[in-house]
Amino acid sequence: GAGVSQSPSNKVTEKGKDVELRCDPISGHTALYWYRQRLGQGLEFLIYFQGNSAPDKSGLPSDRFSAERTGESVSTLTIQRTQQEDSAVYLCASSLDQGSETQYFGPGTRLLVL
Amino acid sequence: GENVEQHPSTLSVQEGDSAVIKCTYSDSASNYFPWYKQELGKGPQLIIDIRSNVGEKKDQRIAVTLNKTAKHFSLHITETQPEDSAVYFCAARGGRGSTLGRLYFGRGTQLTVWP
Numbered sequence: 001g002a003g004v005s006q007s008p009s010n011k012v013t014e015k016g017k018d019v020e021l022r023c024d025p026i027s028g029h030t031a032l033y034w035y036r037q038r039l040g041q042g043l044e045f046l047i048y049f050q051g052n053s054a055p056d057k058s059g060l061p062s063d064r065f066s067a068e069r070t071g072e073s074v075s076t077l078t079i080q081r082t083q084q085e086d087s088a089v090y091l092c093a094s095s096l097d098q099g100s101e102t103q104y105f106g107p108g109t110r111l112l113v114l
Numbered sequence: 115g116e117n118v119e120q121h122p123s124t125l126s127v128q129e130g131d132s133a134v135i136k137c138t139y140s141d142s143a144s145n146y147f148p149w150y151k152q153e154l155g156k157g158p159q160l161i162i163d164i165r166s167n168v169g170e171k172k173d174q175r176i177a178v179t180l181n182k183t184a185k186h187f188s189l190h191i192t193e194t195q196p197e198d199s200a201v202y203f204c205a206a207r208g209g210r211g212s213t214l215g216r217l218y219f220g221r222g223t224q225l226t227v228w229p
Contacts (some may be wrong), residue, residue: 004157031215042120042203042219043158050215091157101146101165101207103217105157 004106006092012112013082021077021109025094032073033103036061037089044096046090049075050097082113116141118206120220127194128228132184135223138186143209145189147180148217150203153194156201162189194227 005024011020025032030051035043045059049069060066064082069075079086089110093103117140127133139147150158164171164178164187171178175194180187191198201224205217210215 006157033217035219040222042118042221043205043217044217045218048215056216102148102160102163105150105159107155107157 004092004104006090006106006109008067008109010110010112012114014114015084016081016082018078019082019111021079021090021098021111023075023077023092023094023106025073025075025092028072028096029094029104030097031100031103032069032075033093033095034067034075034077035091035093037091037108039070039088042094043079043091046077079111082111084113087113116144116206116208116216116218118204118218118220120204123221124222124224124226126226126228129194129196131194133189133191133194133198133225133227135189135204135225136186137185137188137204137206137220139206139218140185141206141209142182143187144206144218145209146207147178148205148207149178149189150205152201152203152222154200161202183213191225194225196227196229199225199227 007022032049036044047067048056064080067077089108091108095103120137127187151161152158177190201222204220208216
C-alpha cells in the first residue's frame with residue numbers, strides 16, 4: 001500500500017511568515033510522529049499523536065510550533081513567525097499503534113526560512 | 115531521557131570491504147533498536163532492527179549486534195557496494211514513562227563506498 005506522504009516537498013518562506021506542513025500517514029496507522037532534522041544532524045523528536053489520546057507535545061521547541069491531527073488521519077504541523085533557525089527537514093512517521101515499534105517515515109518537507 | 119551516541123560520523127570504505135557503525139545508549143529500559151538508511155533527499159528507511167531479547171540478527175549482507183550489559187549496538191555491512199553509500203542512523207526506543215514509544219536517534223554516519 002501507499003507509504004507516508006508529506007507536502008509540500010520543499011518550502012521557501014520569509015522570516016516572520018507562518019507555514020503549514022502536512023502529513024498523510026499509512027492508512028490504519030494510529031500513531032503519528034513529527035521529527036526535525038537540521039543539516040548534518042540526527043532526528044529530533046517534536047510531537048507524537050496516538051489515536052484520540054492527548055498528544056505528547058514535549059518535544060516542541062517553542063510556542064511558535066503547534067500540530068494537529070484529525071482523528072487517525074492527516075496531521076498538520078504549523079510554525080508561526082518563522083525564524084531562520086527553523087530551516088530544516090521536517091519528517092513525519094507513522095506506526096500501527098503505540099505498541100508497534102516500527103516507524104515508517106515520509107520523504108520530509110525541506111523548509112528554508114530566508 | 116535516552117541519549118544515543120553514534121560513531122563514526124563519516125566512514126569511507128572500498129567496494130567489497132566491510133563497514134561497522136557503533137552506537138551506545140543510556141537508558142537500560144530501552145528495548146528496541148532500529149537502524150535507518152537515508153539517501154540524499156529522501157526520508158529514512160528502516161533496514162534492520164533488533165529487540166532487547168536478542169543478541170544478534172542478520173539479513174543478507176547486514177547484521178546488527180546488541181550488548182545490553184554494555185548498552186551498545188552495532189551495524190555490520192559486509193561486501194559493501196556503491197549503492198550502500200548513504201547516511202545511516204541508529205535509534206533506541208524509549209522504554210518507560212513519558213519516553214515510551216519515542217525513538218531517540220544518533221547523529222548519523224555518512225558511509226561512502228568507493229568503487
